[in-house]
Amino acid sequence: MTTLLGAAIGGALAVCAVPFALTTAGFTATGIAVSSVAAKMMSAAAIANGGGVAAGGLVATLQSIGAAGLSTSSN
Structure with a gap:
């Protein structure tokens, strides 16, 4: 029971x-x-990719999440 509660609290914090x-x-x-x-x-990322940010890369993915309104700035 304690493990389940800990996991639930950890998930909520994440x-x-x-x-x-x-x-x-x-x-x-x-x-x-x-x-x-x-x-x-x-x-x-742009320097490493010759001037552009690769679609599907870390920076593009994180920005997509932020732009989707999942960041606190959109609230």
Whole structure:
């Protein structure tokens, strides 16, 4: 019973923490925030890919989640 309760609490915290972490990193509903960790990640990805950010990559996926309104900035 204690393990199940711990798992439920951990899951609830994760659901709340992920949107906060994305917004804090700069992945917002309105796009990547200027001078954020997300902007630095996007820059590094673009340099590595010859000037563009690859679809389906980490940066694109995180921004899609932020733009979908799953980040705290959209609330």
